[in-house]
Amino acid sequence: MSLQPIELISFNLCPFVQRSVITLLKKGIDFKITYIDLSNKPDWFLAISPLGKVPVLKYGNAVLFESAVINEFLDEITPPSLLPTEPLTKAQDRAWIEYSSQLLMAQYMATLATSEAEFSEKQAVLNDRLSKIEAAMSDKRYFNSDNFALIDSALAPAFTRFDVIKQHCQRDLLANFPKLSQLARHYLALSYVQTSVIKEFGEVYLQYLSDKGSYLSTQAQ
Template sequence: MTAASKPELISFDLCPFVQRSVITLLEKNVEFDLTYIDLANKPDWFLAISPLGKVPVLREKGEVLFESAVINEYLDETNPPSLHPADPLKKAKNRAWIEVGGNQLMNSFRMMMSQTEEEYNSHREALIKGFKLVEDQIEGPFFNGETFSLIDAAWAPIFTRLLIVEEALGEDYLPGYPKIRAWAETLVARDSVINSVIDGFRDKFLTYLQNKTYNGDTPAYLAGRLAGSV
């Protein structure tokens, strides 16, 4: 594959959604370029190609794709073999649970961005409750059993972040979910997941959380708890 034909992912360096696509590309051994932008100061060229002004964006063959689930489906179809199950019904079920993963990622984000303890506890409860039905779907060690699939790439960014915060705070965001716990630990130990984030990701992610404030200079709830803990 020539340099000119390599797909290019556009993101910021802590984005969980682009991590999904990076994992997919690494699993498929596809060469690609990764371009980071500052979300607080989005360049004009990016706004000109991103209809929603969000990352990730994929550029390939003069075309632009956006939304991580769409990007991953495209990457899977154009770089065989597929990471989806072959059975159409099981494939459809995987796609449905990928959507659940997106919702859980947002529950996790809202929890980590909470300004107050009350808000944190509310989002923490929603996050934990959101895992309840997932527990019985996991065939282990990956979602579908022994084979890594696109759904694993979609869920890995959630666990990458949750397990970091768990360790830093001594929290448990997966209480009573042994299958999910085993799945999470399997995913974060996989080479494609480890290599899908920037060097020093843990420290940069925790620093990002520690720097969150509200009302100008008051630490957000998780920032206050992390102070002195890492």
């Protein structure tokens, strides 16, 4: 199948954009990425993004938004598929992809807590999200398979951020989740996960947390 030119509109720290970058890299799809400043969104972006959010995918003259939709589109136009073929299993993966967005939001809220007390409160919510994912995981290499799937594209960005926090803020937020800790190691060893973020991601991410007055950033070394 001959593909149209693909351009992904991004913010350089957005985990939802990272999901689509992982899928693009995993499937070997040629693409261009354009970064914008979300605090000063250009008019051309607002004209094509109904929600004013990233990611936005330009496919030729067509525009798609929402990372789960973008990923399924990319998967469908470049076989073999990263979704299960059995209808029930496919539906379950789609449900967990939706749930993974709640994980990312809980992680975001915890990392932006500005005091130890607020961090503890937000971490409790994050731990609840993590415990449900840990309970749902198989004993396979990835979330529910030995083969990397779209659910893994959806989950992996959270683990990229957990790793920066562990390495630089002295907080292993996965310490009480052995299956997720193992999953993190598998994800972070993949070249298409490693290269799905900007080269200076750790430094930029920590600076972002510091600029937001994050409690975690005060623990950075």
